[in-house]
Amino acid sequence: MSSKARSRSTTLVVFSTAFIVLWLIVAAFPFLWTVWGSFKVEADFFSRTDWMNAVTGPVTQARTGSAFTGAGYHGAWVEQEFWRAAINTLIVTVFVTLISLTFGTLGGYALARSGYRYTFWILMAALVFRAMPHVTLVSGYLLPFFQLNIWGILPTTIIVIVAINQPFTLWMLHSFFLSIPKDLDESAMVDGCSRFQAFRLVVIPVMWPGVITTGLFSFLLAYNDFTVTAMLLSQENQTMVPKIASFLGSTQAEGKVMYAVAAVVSAIAPLFLLVLFFQKQIVSGLTAGAVKG
């Protein structure tokens, strides 16, 4: 739209451009700095004498013969077995996303199509559940899980994260299914389909955009979770985030903080790619909740 109402004075353009540039530096620079620094040795990245050392890496050069070193990554992935944590994260996120979406689409569809009063109460209860700090719930599981002897394993964690995700998934898919016209599945039912058949044959083929968007957020919630995974997983089953937290205690003391830096960069990389490829879906997902909910 190039109408006059949207035109701007020069000072304002300069001011707002400067503001955006400043914001971009604040938002992105920490990550670029850490990615760059993860290929240096500790004396360079945490240089007390001159911050330019982290950029040029004189100590790295002196010690390894090149300005970049993969020592941090080697230490984290091989020595500290970060690959194990990466595999665990993969298992947890894939299963959480799949199960969350299966339960969520069924529930969200039912909530969007039923006109009874109790749907309101279920959605309200989900809102309250969504607000519960996760750590309060975990303190409720811990003792029963110890007694049932199911503490520390991946399946327990997966189902717990699925449950914690469920209120959010339900809300999101509920509002998505509301945007699919009712007539679609109802005409299928007039033609003799049962509710399940109508869902399977008519609704499932058109629901993928909403499901993929919701799936992205389920994935993010599972990937970023620290509370549940830190409390419910035993040492050898740890996922990436609690593993990084455990680096802080043990390896930092031994002067191996670069292991943690490398692990942190390794954990950021998949998220970077995710935003790169799914930016549109993430943005639309964030706004869908606001516009419809």
Next chain:
Amino acid sequence: MPHRTFFKFIAPSLFVMLLFIALPILSVAYQSLFIEHEQILVEVENCGPFGCEKELRIDTEAMDRAMEESPMGRFNWLGTYANTSHLAFAEVGAIWRDSDGPVSALRAMLNLPFYKALIFTIAYTFIVTPLGMVLGFFVALGVNSIPRLLKGPVIFFSLLPMIVTPLVGSLVLFWMIDSSGVIGANLQLLLNDPQLSLKASPTLTWVTLFLYGVWHAAPFSFVVFYAGLQTVPGDTLESAMIDGASRWERVRFVVIPHLMPLATFIALVQLMDNFRVFEPIIGFSAAANATSLSYLIYNDLRGSETPLFGSAAATSMLTIIGVVILLMPVLIRTWRDFNRKV
């Protein structure tokens, strides 16, 4: 949809929510009424080459028996809630009796672990939420005015602080702000104060955590406001201009009212998320100067050798009450809207 079909569809979802969200709340309520068994000590005679000594030891057998008889521990009714590490009624009473003014009394209350965490959590929630929204709003206004070609990359980088794992994001900032990191070291040089560090004073720690919070929260407000800006009616803007409204007046009287419903939604989501602030405290190793309610529970369960289930459960119950108070206005409003509709 008939009731039966409805419940068939929603059963799996409802089942996991009841089992892993509703039931744990009850379990926490029950656990909070118990405390751990006292250590049963026995006197044993320890004879060595230099004579015999009497020594107190923990009687593991008797402890095991007690654990088997009542695995929850001893029944304590509401005792855990009243003790020093929770509501601390006795201490609070003493503080208010002995102090010379409300300010010094509040300062003294900051020494009690629960109140320290509660005050930080509330401060974090109510400082970070509005600041994050204001920053997000201005970023949205700015991004809205840049050339279309640049919008994609700008949005990409703006999303990062929110998408990245909170613990990882706080570590990334911590390594820069810490006394040997790039910002910390240069601040020391700039202010000529080699002692300056994040851990030096509680105020500094609090401010750093708030800054992290705003950094992490702003992108969400930005994205939602930015989407809202796309739907601002152009006609209204133009007629406001014809009526002589300045740029700021147009933002104030056309754009902001248009975005108001979105602001309510963002505020709700952000209040819920900021109230459970936890990861940054671990990431910034800030526990000495700032703890939150979530951190207290985590510390009870993981900090000591044996998990203090009773203590963690009592803090959890108090936190849940806090969440319900926080949500009360929203719940009441939704309830009224719903009744009007029916």
